[in-house]
Amino acid sequence: MKIVRVQDIIGTEREVEGPGWTSRRLLLKKDGMGFSFHETIIPAGAELNLWYKNHLEAVYCVAGNGSITDLATGETHEITDGTLYALDQHDRHVLRGGSEDMRLICSFNPPVTGRETHDEDGSYNLAD
Secondary structure, three states, rough: OOOHHHHHHHHOOOOOOOOEEEEEEEHHHHOOOOEEEEEEEEEEOOEEEEEOOOOOOEEEEEEEEEEEOOOOOOOOOEEOOOOOEEEEHHHHHHEEEEOOOOOEEEEOOOOOOOOOOOOOOOOOOOOO
16 A cells, blocks of 8 residues: 655655646656556646647646647637546647646556656657
């Protein structure tokens, strides 16, 4: 059994930041669960162009607001507390913070190793 508290991750190597996001990685590849599990904060007004071409991601909003635009269709969806979106087709998308910071709970398959940041096309490389 694993017990992980987000307050114990803040300020450690499991808290990773980039322009417009902070990710607290609660479960990683080395934890052996077959997926990784993160708390991600998107600040109000942030805009991220992302494409997880190597991963599938499910995201559940537990606080704040924002939007996601599917770049294949141009369709934009509002995100608020209680909204889940799943990038089940490696969807290219733009994630935008709204009027307040968004707190998202995310799962990645395959799992990340922990120090990944977005590359030039907005994706994470596959872990070894």
